[in-house]
Amino acid sequence: MKRRSHFERKRARAGYVFILPWVIGFLLFFLIPLVNSFYYTFNTVRLSGNGFTLTWVGFDNYAHLLFADAEYPQLLGTAVGNMLLEVAIITLFSLLVAVLLNQKFHGRTFYRAVFFLPIIMTSGVVYTLVQSVMNGGTSIGNDQNAFMFQSTGLKEIMLQGNVPQDIIDIVTGVVDKIFALLSKSGVQILLFLSGLQKLPASGYEACKIEGASSWDIFWKITIPLISPIIFLNIVYTIIDSFTAYGTTEAGNTMMGAIQNMGFGKVMNLSYSATMAWIYFVVIIIFLGIAYGILGRRVSKIQG
Amino acid sequence: MTTAVRKKDKPKRIREAKSARINRSIGGTVVIFLFLALASIFMLLPIVYTVVTSLKPMNEIFLYPPRFWVQNPTLSNFSTMAELAGEMWVPFERYLFNSVIVAVLGTIIYIFIASMAAYPLAKRHTKGMSIYYSFVIIAIMFRPEVTQIPLYIIMAKLGLINSYAALICPVLAGTLGVFLMRQFMETVPDEIIESARIDGAGEFRIFFRMIMPMVKPAWLTLVIFTFQSLWSTVDTTYIYNESMKTLTTVLQQISSAGIARAGAGAAVALVLMIPPVVVFIISQSSVMETMAHSGMKG
Numbered sequence: 001m002k003r004r005s006h007f008e009r010k011r012a013r014a015g016y017v018f019i020l021p022w023v024i025g026f027l028l029f030f031l032i033p034l035v036n037s038f039y040y041t042f043n044t045v046r047l048s049g050n051g052f053t054l055t056w057v058g059f060d061n062y063a064h065l066l067f068a069d070a071e072y073p074q075l076l077g078t079a080v081g082n083m084l085l086e087v088a089i090i091t092l093f094s095l096l097v098a099v100l101l102n103q104k105f106h107g108r109t110f111y112r113a114v115f116f117l118p119i120i121m122t123s124g125v126v127y128t129l130v131q132s133v134m135n136g137g138t139s140i141g142n143d144q145n146a147f148m149f150q151s152t153g154l155k156e157i158m159l160q161g162n163v164p165q166d167i168i169d170i171v172t173g174v175v176d177k178i179f180a181l182l183s184k185s186g187v188q189i190l191l192f193l194s195g196l197q198k199l200p201a202s203g204y205e206a207c208k209i210e211g212a213s214s215w216d217i218f219w220k221i222t223i224p225l226i227s228p229i230i231f232l233n234i235v236y237t238i239i240d241s242f243t244a245y246g247t248t249e250a251g252n253t254m255m256g257a258i259q260n261m262g263f264g265k266v267m268n269l270s271y272s273a274t275m276a277w278i279y280f281v282v283i284i285i286f287l288g289i290a291y292g293i294l295g296r297r298v299s300k301i302q303g
Numbered sequence: 304m305t306t307a308v309r310k311k312d313k314p315k316r317i318r319e320a321k322s323a324r325i326n327r328s329i330g331g332t333v334v335i336f337l338f339l340a341l342a343s344i345f346m347l348l349p350i351v352y353t354v355v356t357s358l359k360p361m362n363e364i365f366l367y368p369p370r371f372w373v374q375n376p377t378l379s380n381f382s383t384m385a386e387l388a389g390e391m392w393v394p395f396e397r398y399l400f401n402s403v404i405v406a407v408l409g410t411i412i413y414i415f416i417a418s419m420a421a422y423p424l425a426k427r428h429t430k431g432m433s434i435y436y437s438f439v440i441i442a443i444m445f446r447p448e449v450t451q452i453p454l455y456i457i458m459a460k461l462g463l464i465n466s467y468a469a470l471i472c473p474v475l476a477g478t479l480g481v482f483l484m485r486q487f488m489e490t491v492p493d494e495i496i497e498s499a500r501i502d503g504a505g506e507f508r509i510f511f512r513m514i515m516p517m518v519k520p521a522w523l524t525l526v527i528f529t530f531q532s533l534w535s536t537v538d539t540t541y542i543y544n545e546s547m548k549t550l551t552t553v554l555q556q557i558s559s560a561g562i563a564r565a566g567a568g569a570a571v572a573l574v575l576m577i578p579p580v581v582v583f584i585i586s587q588s589s590v591m592e593t594m595a596h597s598g599m600k601g
Contacts, residue, residue: 011429011506012429014423014506014507015422015423015428015429015432015506016423016428016429018420018423018428018506018510019420019423019432021415021419021420022419025416025475026438026476028461028472028476029454029457029472029475029476030442030450031442032453032457033450033452033453033456034450036452036453036456037452037453040453093342097339097342100335100338101339103335105332111343113584114343114346114347115343115346182342182345182346183349187528190524191483194487194521273452284441
């Protein structure tokens with residue numbers, strides 16, 4: 001066995017010191033609760049007095065949700081379809097915008113600020129409030145607002161123009177989602193942009209001196225160099241799409257359903273936990289696919 | 304003198320040539336502008352509409368068909384919001400104080416924890432680090448909601464209910480920041496770190512004096528995300544004590560009280576947007592500064 005040098009051991013110790021604070025937080029506030037919630041999926045959880053009573057039921061919760069529940073499989077299907085659409089549109093859109101924003105032109109700072117603004121409201125209460133102002137959602141606003149920001153008007157125009165129903169459906173589907181989709185791409189634009197800005201200017205200069213066209217430079221230099229960021233963005237978008245609190249207009253409603261099952265009127269904690277766990281297995285499968293297809297290619301380019 | 308002038312002249316000419324080549328044609332520039340303008344309209348419209356709605360009097364909010372612009376702008380929605388906030392048991396400033404403490408403290412602590420954890424993960428201090436990295440990857444996929452009930456039990460056992468720690472701690476376990484920081488730290492060349500080690504710099508010195516300044520854009524980005532998510536946390540699980548509630552929680556309660564509060568809701572959304580926008584502007588300008596700086600040096 002190779003004996004590790006004093007230097008190596010010292011380095012390893014420093015590594016553990018660095019990672020320790022996060023590991024403590026992770027164990028206490030994530031891993032332990034997570035394992036507990038996994039245990040709940042095999043039990044029926046009942047509130048009793050000031051605690052819970054657990055009754056072991058094996059795989060009953062899983063069987064019920066997957067085969068007896070009317071809504072759950074449908075929710076899963078919507079979530080997956082929605083994710084595929086979002087990954088495709090958001091990745092392309094954010095790459096395009098980031099490449100454009102990385103060019104030199106007047107008003108660049110203004111445009112950058114505009115595209116990063118949605119990050120500030122993409123999650124949490126502000127997003128919900130703005131969405132409900134826009135869509136005339138349940139909490140605030142009124143239904144008439146939906147008239148302005150959705151394709152109702154567009155649909156009527158197209159119907160009058162004798163456009164085939166299929167095309168109307170696709171167009172209105174995308175238009176209805178466009179605000180949600182574009183405002184979801186702020187983080188991805190930011191990641192792409194910071195990736196693009198780290199590319200060495202000297203390499204580009206060399207390419208230009210050699211007479212490469214901008215088109216060639218983009219496909220043969222930029223894309224391979226930022227491929228780790230592309231992969232990062234796809235992974236981020238998959239997770240973001242799956243775990244966002246969508247509305248019925250755009251996005252998946254799975255997170256809301258899980259929340260409702262556990263903390264709403266039904267208060268079925270074991271079903272809620274099981275719904276979440278099945279959902280996360282699905283997410284892991286899709287991330288695995290993404291990693292299998294893209295991850296290796298990225299590491300090949302990098303290596 | 305003359306040599307100095309020539310030296311200044313030369314890069315200018317190069318820059319001109321470069322910019323000319325970037326904007327190949329007038330047509331291309333126009334297309335870029337049109338695309339960006341169109342896309343930014345989509346980006347800005349929801350925010351603009353929220354601003355406009357917050358200025359609408361009640362009768363205009365319920366107008367059919369709805370009009371985009373406000374006819375008779377009024378600040379009554381803001382005064383309604385202020386009145387409703389004034390009716391609370393606890394002074395408004397207290398809520399604001401809670402929110403600021405939680406968001407600022409939480410952001411600072413998380414940036415430190417996440418960056419420190421990311422460093423050995425990116426630079427593989429030992430082989431064991433790959434296990435932690437796989438934990439990071441797996442954990443990104445989970446939302447805190449899943450673990451809410453068991454988490455509550457742990458919080459209660461630790462005596463953290465009704466404290467700022469109850470709002471900050473769940474964020475500290477977050478792995479997205481660790482993942483992002485690791486991704487950026489990986490691009491820091493090993494040779495630089497190695498040469499610093501040979502020169503006798505300790506790991507902490509390398510981390511704080513070299514790595515962190517080099518990945519400044521990354522952690523400033525993380526500052527924006529973390530502040531935003533802490534600021535917009537609506538918590539009704541861990542905080543029962545009215546005087547410990549955050550501004551966001553209280554304002555959300557105001558706005559969710561039905562359709563009559565539509566205008567006040569838009570006003571609330573607008574007010575809640577301000578602090579993250581400020582943080583964003585501050586950190587964004589220094590992000591660009593860093594980039595410009597490193598660009599000049601490189």
